[in-house]
Amino acid sequence: MEKQLITLKVNGELHTLAVPVFKTLLEVLREDLSLTGTKHGCELGECGACTVLVDGEPVLSCLVLPIELQGREVLTIEGLMEGGRPHPLQRAFAETGAAQCGYCTPGVLLSAKALLDRKPAPTRREIAEALSGNLCRCTGYLQILEAVERAAAQMRDVRSAATTDGR
Amino acid sequence: MSGFNVIGKPWPKVDALPKCTGETRYADDLHFPRMLYAKILRSPHAHARIRRIDVSRAQAVPGVHVVLTGRDLPTRFGILPVSQDEEALCVEKVRFVGDPVAAVAAVDEWTAEEALRLIEVEYEPLPALLTMEQALAESSVRIHEYGDGPNIHKLVSLEFGEVAEGFAQADYVREDIFFYAGSTHLPLEQHAAVAHYGPDGRLTLWSSTQTPHYVHRALAKVLGLPPHRIRVIAMPVGGGFGGKSDPFSHEIVVAKLALLTGRPVKITLTREEVFYVHRGRHPVLLWIKTGVRRDGTITAMHVRSFLDGGAYGSYGVATTYYTGALQTVTYKIPRYKFEGVRVFTNKPPCGPKRGHGTPQPRFALEVHLDKIAEDLGLDPIQMRRRQIVEAPSLTVNWLRISSCGLRACIDRVVEASGFREKFRRLPFGRGVGFACSAYLSGAGLPIYWNDMPHSGVQIKIDREGGVTVFCGSADIGQGSDSILAYIVAEILGILPEDVRVVTADTDLTPVDLGSYSSRVTVMAGNAAVEAAERLRRLLFRAAAERLDVPEDQLLARERRIFDQADPERGLDFAEAVQLAEARFGTLGAVGSYKPPKAPGRYKGAGVGPSPSYSYSACVAQVRVDPETGFVQVEKIWIAHDVGRAINPRLVEGQIHGSVYMGLGEALMEEHTFHSRLGVHTAPSMLDYKSPTPLEMPEVECFLIETEDPNGPFGAKEAGQGPLLPIPPAIANAVYDAIGVRIDEIPITPEKVLKGLEDKARGGSGRVGPTSIPSLTWPEPIRVEPPPEWRSSGDLT
Numbered sequence: 036m037e038k039q040l041i042t043l044k045v046n047g048e049l050h051t052l053a054v055p056v057f058k059t060l061l062e063v064l065r066e067d068l069s070l071t072g073t074k075h076g077c078e079l080g081e082c083g084a085c086t087v088l089v090d091g092e093p094v095l096s097c098l099v100l101p102i103e104l105q106g107r108e109v110l111t112i113e114g115l116m117e118g119g120r121p122h123p124l125q126r127a128f129a130e131t132g133a134a135q136c137g138y139c140t141p142g143v144l145l146s147a148k149a150l151l152d153r154k155p156a157p158t159r160r161e162i163a164e165a166l167s168g169n170l171c172r173c174t175g176y177l178q179i180l181e182a183v184e185r186a187a188a189q190m191r192d193v194r195s196a197a198t199t200d201g202r
Numbered sequence: 203m204s205g206f207n208v209i210g211k212p213w214p215k216v217d218a219l220p221k222c223t224g225e226t227r228y229a230d231d232l233h234f235p236r237m238l239y240a241k242i243l244r245s246p247h248a249h250a251r252i253r254r255i256d257v258s259r260a261q262a263v264p265g266v267h268v269v270l271t272g273r274d275l276p277t278r279f280g281i282l283p284v285s286q287d288e289e290a291l292c293v294e295k296v297r298f299v300g301d302p303v304a305a306v307a308a309v310d311e312w313t314a315e316e317a318l319r320l321i322e323v324e325y326e327p328l329p330a331l332l333t334m335e336q337a338l339a340e341s342s343v344r345i346h347e348y349g350d351g352p353n354i355h356k357l358v359s360l361e362f363g364e365v366a367e368g369f370a371q372a373d374y375v376r377e378d379i380f381f382y383a384g385s386t387h388l389p390l391e392q393h394a395a396v397a398h399y400g401p402d403g404r405l406t407l408w409s410s411t412q413t414p415h416y417v418h419r420a421l422a423k424v425l426g427l428p429p430h431r432i433r434v435i436a437m438p439v440g441g442g443f444g445g446k447s448d449p450f451s452h453e454i455v456v457a458k459l460a461l462l463t464g465r466p467v468k469i470t471l472t473r474e475e476v477f478y479v480h481r482g483r484h485p486v487l488l489w490i491k492t493g494v495r496r497d498g499t500i501t502a503m504h505v506r507s508f509l510d511g512g513a514y515g516s517y518g519v520a521t522t523y524y525t526g527a528l529q530t531v532t533y534k535i536p537r538y539k540f541e542g543v544r545v546f547t548n549k550p551p552c553g554p555k556r557g558h559g560t561p562q563p564r565f566a567l568e569v570h571l572d573k574i575a576e577d578l579g580l581d582p583i584q585m586r587r588r589q590i591v592e593a594p595s596l597t598v599n600w601l602r603i604s605s606c607g608l609r610a611c612i613d614r615v616v617e618a619s620g621f622r623e624k625f626r627r628l629p630f631g632r633g634v635g636f637a638c639s640a641y642l643s644g645a646g647l648p649i650y651w652n653d654m655p656h657s658g659v660q661i662k663i664d665r666e667g668g669v670t671v672f673c674g675s676a677d678i679g680q681g682s683d684s685i686l687a688y689i690v691a692e693i694l695g696i697l698p699e700d701v702r703v704v705t706a707d708t709d710l711t712p713v714d715l716g717s718y719s720s721r722v723t724v725m726a727g728n729a730a731v732e733a734a735e736r737l738r739r740l741l742f743r744a745a746a747e748r749l750d751v752p753e754d755q756l757l758a759r760e761r762r763i764f765d766q767a768d769p770e771r772g773l774d775f776a777e778a779v780q781l782a783e784a785r786f787g788t789l790g791a792v793g794s795y796k797p798p799k800a801p802g803r804y805k806g807a808g809v810g811p812s813p814s815y816s817y818s819a820c821v822a823q824v825r826v827d828p829e830t831g832f833v834q835v836e837k838i839w840i841a842h843d844v845g846r847a848i849n850p851r852l853v854e855g856q857i858h859g860s861v862y863m864g865l866g867e868a869l870m871e872e873h874t875f876h877s878r879l880g881v882h883t884a885p886s887m888l889d890y891k892s893p894t895p896l897e898m899p900e901v902e903c904f905l906i907e908t909e910d911p912n913g914p915f916g917a918k919e920a921g922q923g924p925l926l927p928i929p930p931a932i933a934n935a936v937y938d939a940i941g942v943r944i945d946e947i948p949i950t951p952e953k954v955l956k957g958l959e960d961k962a963r964g965g966s967g968r969v970g971p972t973s974i975p976s977l978t979w980p981e982p983i984r985v986e987p988p989p990e991w992r993s994s995g996d997l998t
């Protein structure tokens with residue numbers, strides 16, 4: 036089996052790995068780096084469960100080869116906590132009931148993070164659009180949408196408090 | 203002091219944060235040193251005899267450890283004792299495309315896949331029976347050798363009171379035929395299992411299963427191991443909806459491979475395999491005939507259901523009865539006849555999906571009643587509302603109704619939606635529809651006959667006041683672990699965060715039958731109440747002595763045990779625990795639950811009884827585009843009688859999820875097969891359409907609390923019932939919008955356009971089945987109804 040040496044930056048840490056050329060980012064994350072928080076529901080780019088962020092943009096890790104990611108930053112669900120504290124999105128999801136079985140949750144959270152980083156005050160429609168590639172079979176999406184709104188509001192509050200302080 | 207501290211409040215689930223941080227480990231996340239990977243070879247034929255299997259080339263592939271075929275696992279199994287018709291790997295015959303034939307364990311998945319390609323199987327194709335009509339007509343071809351007739355798995359005929367008498371008293375009788383397509387659960391997590399066989403001679407299986415106890419039994423049977431040497435652990439399940447409640451071939455296969463290799467073995471199904479493993483919603487053809495008085499009062503009902511079962515039994519016998527059992531628990535039906543047949547076909551086996559066998563007849567009943575109301579010029583709401591069952595009462599088929607909040611449900615949604623102002627009054631293309639439903643809070647009987655509890659809970663307390671609850675129930679995302687924590691915390695006067703929950707491990711936890719039939723809140727909940735109350739009694743006794751207060755004057759709340767009359771006089775919870783341990787020795791308690799004995803005494807009376815029934819009523823508002831036929835659901839109002847909402851947020855989540863799944867079934871989801879080859883035509887998440895956030899309408903929920911006498915704190919089921927009224931409410935709304943009856947689920951744009959075209963040409967605009975297969979039904983089992991229904995003559 037032909038292997039290649041790759042360097043991958045995941046959640047701020049650099050890893051050098053020898054992996055078979057056809058192994059997807061999803062497989063490398065889960066199997067070589069034991070980052071099993073990234074899920075899979077199809078491995079064909081259809082469900083969104085494997086969503087991670089690459090340089091802040093949502094990417095389906097089941098469709099990407101790690102070799103394409105040299106020099107780029109991968110963020111997985113394991114890297115979403117900040118200083119050991121849950122990200123506002125994580126907290127809002129937990130409080131709102133947005134994670135039922137939780138299997139879609141890591142992918143949904145990362146898609147939502149990419150959205151909020153780009154657009155701090157999205158409408159419900161914009162949130163639904165941003166998450167339309169992440170299937171969830173449990174929640175009917177409504178508590179997910181609510182959780183994203185709740186987190187967005189909270190993050191805006193924190194940000195405006197910070198700007199007020201810094202004045 | 204009254205009210206609750208924990209119950210009724212929107213606490214986060216106990217496992218919510220781990221699920222949001224990626225920490226929760228599902229079956230496929232497990233990894234062990236020396237682990238091997240398994241893959242299963244599946245049949246490309248819908249029906250064929252296996253003439254020969256040659257595994258020698260596969261076996262020779264470097265990295266391959268074992269290749270298994272049916273001869274290695276010949277013992278048959280199945281979820282129901284009456285349908286032990288599955289083989290872990292087919293021995294002589296394959297019965298659907300996807301039937302497992304051989305398995306490989308290898309050092310990695312690629313090697314296993316390569317080996318699969320080298321297995322040579324010689325098949326002798328047999329005629330494939332792909333529709334119920336074919337299967338019933340071709341009696342010379344047999345999919346199975348057992349059943350109630352050629353390719354008939356189950357045939358049921360029951361009559362409660364004389365229906366002829368009831369029809370004779372009717373002023374109006376109407377017959378309709380409906381079809382409800384098969385759909386699949388599509389859990390986001392693909393099924394996975396890992397097995398390990400240790401040098402101590404013990405086998406452990408970690409699996410994404412809803413029913414570890416039944417998997418345990420099946421493994422013991424097929425592997426021929428004593429059950430105490432097998433441990434089954436249900437990992438957090440990434441979506442079940444009924445699709446992970448059978449013991450599965452792949453679970454048995456990895457276990458066998460672990461036994462043979464002495465190494466851990468993992469299998470994860472591909473998404474395509476999940477479509478074939480299935481056990482989803484049965485396609486059902488329904489004929490329904492109802493007699494009513496001029497004012498809409500039902501005098502008799504006769505239902506016939508035809509279930510396309512697919513290739514194996516699964517839960518099918520129960521499903522068959524369920525298509526007939528619950529019609530009686532919403533409206534008073536004084537005379538009732540039910541005939542049902544489940545037919546074997548060469549397709550993936552159907553089984554239980556959210557609502558198990560009841561959404562299909564509910565769709566038929568609620569649309570049928572809408573038509574009757576219109577025929578008689580009656581208000582469809584009033585007509586239903588006037589004849590709601592009483593509580594307590596027995597239905598004509600001997601089901602015991604302990605509480606019923608249907609009237610309140612109806613009133614809430616009708617008022618909130620403005621139904622009366624909108625019904626038949628909105629402009630063309632927009633409409634509202636109404637439907638009701640009911641569902642069980644757990645099956646009243648276990649799957650295999652026994653007299654033991656259906657659920658057991660054990661609680662231990664450590665000296666600092668930490669509480670651990672052990673229960674066999676499996677959390678499949680519905681939040682059953684959290685429900686246990688809330689209940690125990692409420693009774694012991696502590697907080698959910700003080701409670702650790704250990705569930706679904708056959709070595710560590712007392713038996714619970716599993717997460718199916720919406721049984722866990724009521725059954726495990728009642729067991730938890732009993733265990734926690736026993737423990738609290740010990741704590742109170744010790745505290746009463748110390749505080750010199752009568753036991754019955756004590757209260758446990760906010761991590762304290764104190765005198766109700768003088769709240770200052772009390773102890774910290776941990777202090778009380780230490781006193782009690784000093785006084786009574788190591789602390790612990792068990793509790794168990796068994797549903798009340800079902801009152802029915804006839805063959806078939808085992809399916810339908812439940813400790814209680816949940817009720818729901820729904821109004822759907824739709825917009826139909828007459829150009830494209832596209833149906834958009836604008837809003838759903840739904841009220842659900844849950845007895846008591848142990849956690850209203852979780853209940854709402856269950857309602858949303860049910861609405862979503864009902865919406866998918868109503869408008870787009872369908873399991874479809876090639877008509878000659880039996881190959882699934884859409885075995886991917888792209889081709890099998892399901893709703894995204896963009897299709898999800900606004901949902902307004904109303905929780906109705908009736909405090910059921912059999913429920914923990916009065917609770918009933920929450921997770922399945924609210925699916926049922928969605929498809930009929932949408933169908934009725936589509937009719938209100940465009941005057942076209944689509945008597946067939948899903949209501950696709952093609953069907954809508956077909957109806958509109960037919961109407962434009964002067965037809966009725968109805969789209970749906972027009973006939974049912976001819977079948978000689980057996981003489982019905984005649985069941986005398988409960989005394990209150992017996993009076994002949996005037997039934998009203």
Ligand code: FES
Nearest residue numbers: 078080081083097
């Ligand atoms: S696993 Fe990548 S999209 Fe489904």
Ligand code: FES
Nearest residue numbers: 136139171172173
């Ligand atoms: S929470 Fe189960 S799939 Fe989304």
